[in-house]
Amino acid sequence: MIELAENRYGKSRVRLMKVTRHPHGNELREWTVQVLLKGDFHSAHAEGDNSKILATDTMKNTVYSIARNSTATSMEAYAMELADFLLGRNPQVSSAAIRIESAMWKRMTVDGKPHPTTFMHGSGETETTHVERAQAGTFRILSGLDNLVILKTANSGFEGYIKESLTTLKETSDRIFGTAVRAEWHYTKTNIDFDAVRTSVRETMLGIFADHDSKSVQQTLYAMAKSALEAVPEIDEMELAMPNKHCLLVDLSRFGQDNPNEIFVPTDEPHGYIEARVRRTPDAE
Numbered sequence: 001m002i003e004l005a006e007n008r009y010g011k012s013r014v015r016l017m018k019v020t021r022h023p024h025g026n027e028l029r030e031w032t033v034q035v036l037l038k039g040d041f042h043s044a045h046a047e048g049d050n051s052k053i054l055a056t057d058t059m060k061n062t063v064y065s066i067a068r069n070s071t072a073t074s075m076e077a078y079a080m081e082l083a084d085f086l087l088g089r090n091p092q093v094s095s096a097a098i099r100i101e102s103a104m105w106k107r108m109t110v111d112g113k114p115h116p117t118t119f120m121h122g123s124g125e126t127e128t129t130h131v132e133r134a135q136a137g138t139f140r141i142l143s144g145l146d147n148l149v150i151l152k153t154a155n156s157g158f159e160g161y162i163k164e165s166l167t168t169l170k171e172t173s174d175r176i177f178g179t180a181v182r183a184e185w186h187y188t189k190t191n192i193d194f195d196a197v198r199t200s201v202r203e204t205m206l207g208i209f210a211d212h213d214s215k216s217v218q219q220t221l222y223a224m225a226k227s228a229l230e231a232v233p234e235i236d237e238m239e240l241a242m243p244n245k246h247c248l249l250v251d252l253s254r255f256g257q258d259n260p261n262e263i264f265v266p267t268d269e270p271h272g273y274i275e276a277r278v279r280r281t282p283d284a285e
């Protein structure tokens with residue numbers, strides 16, 4: 001016997017730019033949206049019967065249509081509206097999952113003043129959200145960020161690790177620590193100021209990264225997640241991934257020069273990769 005074990009389908013990489021026009025200036029958002037639906041689609045897979053299929057092209061159109069009417073100020077609130085709309089119109093759908101990645105546009109400064117209608121691409125950092133709801137269920141909202149590229153030039157070392165026959169790495173109490181953070185955290189509520197909470201989470205993590213006396217990427221990652229969970233009551237779990245973007249000290253002794261931790265070669269591959277999930281445990285009775 002062969003059966004359809006699981007399935008979901010939808011539209012990926014729906015690109016959307018929204019300009020919200022105000023008399024005093026405009027707001028700009030650039031999102032890449034993914035819609036994935038699960039549901040009663042056995043007949044489509046096993047019999048070629050498309051009568052329950054909402055075309056993915058229709059989903060793409062829905063992304064734009066909801067964006068036109070939505071007054072949501074955050075991508076989380078917009079994603080909830082989109083999921084509600086799709087679930088409301090499609091009883092054959094058991095759950096809708098919306099993912100959004102938001103590009104980092106910043107208002108341009110001209111002559112020292114923020115320009116009302118012109119923007120500059122800030123960095124390759126993106127803001128993310130993943131919103132999911134089942135028919136008659138409650139929302140599960142995970143938000144985060146990706147490709148937050150940061151680097152510290154002091155207060156980072158790596159010592160005391162296992163030394164065995166294949167170990168060549170030298171211990172150091174002073175190294176460069178560069179990474180591109182991916183973080184995703186879970187909200188305990190759905191009616192909060194998502195943008196303000198996001199800012200608190202991000203700023204808390206950055207503050208710890210800068211000030212931490214790092215014994216390893218693992219220790220700093222844990223300290224960042226722990227501080228964010230302590231500072232922001234609206235989240236209860238965080239997954240963090242931090243590649244260790246090695247910067248290798250160049251041996252200048254070949255040229256009769258010293259190198260007191262000043263000249264490095266940044267490398268992409270191979271790189272260390274550290275990830276962890278950190279959560280708030282229920283208070284002990």
Ligand SMILES: O=c1[nH]c(=O)c2[nH]c(=O)[nH]c2[nH]1
Nearest residue numbers: 158169215216217218244272
């Ligand atoms: O912070 C680090 N953690 C490791 O596990 C590790 N391994 C390694 O080679 N360098 C590092 N750095």
